[in-house]
Amino acid sequence: MIIEREALRYTPAGIAMLNARLGHRSGAIEAGMPRELEFEVAVRFAGSLATRADRLVLGQPVLATGFLAPRRRQSRSLVLHVTEFSLLEAAADPTRTMN
Numbered sequence: 001m002i003i004e005r006e007a008l009r010y011t012p013a014g015i016a017m018l019n020a021r022l023g024h025r026s027g028a029i030e031a032g033m034p035r036e037l038e039f040e041v042a043v044r045f046a047g048s049l050a051t052r053a054d055r056l057v058l059g060q061p062v063l064a065t066g067f068l069a070p071r072r073r074q075s076r077s078l079v080l081h082v083t084e085f086s087l088l089e090a091a092a093d094p095t096r097t098m099n
Contacts, residue, residue: 001061003040008054016050019043022064022080042071043080053085061088 005020025038043064045053056062064085071077 001059002053002056003058005053005056005058008050015047016045016054018045018050018053019079020045020053022062041080042077043082045082045085049082049085053082056087061090062086063088 001023003021003023005018008016008018010016020043021040022043023038023040025036028035028037043066062085064080064082066080066082066084068078069081071079
């Protein structure tokens with residue numbers, strides 16, 4: 001789900017850009033044992049995706065697809081560059097939401 005976002009901005013070339021944070025909560029099985037996952041990830045939307053994402057309500061569950069890349073050259077921090085996203089219905093049990 002979208003938990004935070006910066007103001008929509010434009011590059012000198014006129015491309016819309018939006019930086020945000022997604023929150024994720026789910027469960028998984030690792031080595032036969034259940035594991036609870038809860039984390040935040042930095043995301044970047046570009047072009048028409050940025051203008052669409054700018055209209056999302058904070059807390060809105062989304063399914064995002066993209067690629068990981070360094071935040072800046074020679075940075076160890078990663079950002080998910082979103083190449084597509086879709087809205088998800090709110091889960092009945094918010095502790096089991098996959099975003």
